[in-house]
Amino acid sequence: MSRTLAGQSLIPAPCSGEGAVGALEGLSVDGHVAHFAVAFARRRGHQGAVEPLCNQTPDAWLGVALSDLGALLIDHAHCEKKAAAHAITLVNQYPEQSAIVTPLINLAQEELRHFRQVFALLEARGLTLTIDRGDPYVKGLMGAARHSRLERLVDRLLIASLVEARSAERLQLLGDGLSADGSADGTLGPFYSRLARAEAGHHRLFVRLAKKIAPDDDVKARLAHLAAIEAEVMLAQPLAPRIH
Ligand SMILES: [Fe+2]
Numbered sequence: 001m002s003r004t005l006a007g008q009s010l011i012p013a014p015c016s017g018e019g020a021v022g023a024l025e026g027l028s029v030d031g032h033v034a035h036f037a038v039a040f041a042r043r044r045g046h047q048g049a050v051e052p053l054c055n056q057t058p059d060a061w062l063g064v065a066l067s068d069l070g071a072l073l074i075d076h077a078h079c080e081k082k083a084a085a086h087a088i089t090l091v092n093q094y095p096e097q098s099a100i101v102t103p104l105i106n107l108a109q110e111e112l113r114h115f116r117q118v119f120a121l122l123e124a125r126g127l128t129l130t131i132d133r134g135d136p137y138v139k140g141l142m143g144a145a146r147h148s149r150l151e152r153l154v155d156r157l158l159i160a161s162l163v164e165a166r167s168a169e170r171l172q173l174l175g176d177g178l179s180a181d182g183s184a185d186g187t188l189g190p191f192y193s194r195l196a197r198a199e200a201g202h203h204r205l206f207v208r209l210a211k212k213i214a215p216d217d218d219v220k221a222r223l224a225h226l227a228a229i230e231a232e233v234m235l236a237q238p239l240a241p242r243i244h
């Protein structure tokens with residue numbers, strides 16, 4: 001996962017977002033998962049957020065996420081499905097922006113592949129995809145998007161870049177956490193680490209696409225502004241077995 005963005009620090013200050021290992025210890029989740037997740041969170045420490053994210057996911061999230069792997073996989077499948085649909089929606093709403101159409105078609109194909117892979121994990125576990133209850137995190141971020149047509153496109157691309165960056169951070173946490181858990185399915189950790197690298201690439205792609213619509217300096221400033229909002233919106237979400 002890249003920890004830089006064009007060699008520039010885009011981290012707005014100040015940011016909150018302290019981890020909460022102690023809170024994890026008090027959770028009534030599966031004892032084994034909680035135990036290893038606490039240990040993992042302690043090893044992880046507070047090494048700083050993934051750029052351009054303003055803060056890092058609270059340590060307690062990992063244990064909660066893994067406390068119900070089925071629910072997590074269902075939410076993850078919906079995320080991949082929505083990522084594919086979002087790419088096509090952008091093409092549908094901005095068909096005249098030729099520079100971004102082909103990259104978005106390619107992205108939609110890759111996200112659909114991810115959806116198929118996660119859905120296969122569900123099927124292998126005898127699980128059924130349930131109704132998507134929506135994503136308050138993404139909805140909260142979209143509230144920050146400007147309204148004029150091109151400004152809104154830039155903001156939607158940058159919000160997508162931040163969602164991808166947060167997804168990359170969390171999928172890597174899952175990858176590391178599952179790989180550290182000897183009792184987990186041995187293929188899941190590497191699977192999530194691979195997906196984390198892909199989503200980090202999507203973060204960078206969306207920033208590049210925004211720069212095809214607006215000047216670089218405007219994109220950098222807007223990304224920093226939206227990253228600060230993303231940090232607050234992320235922390236406002238209850239901890240749950242969800243990607244966001
Ligand atoms: Fe994906």
Ligand SMILES: [Fe+2]
Pocket residue numbers: 083111164198199202
């Ligand atoms: Fe993605």
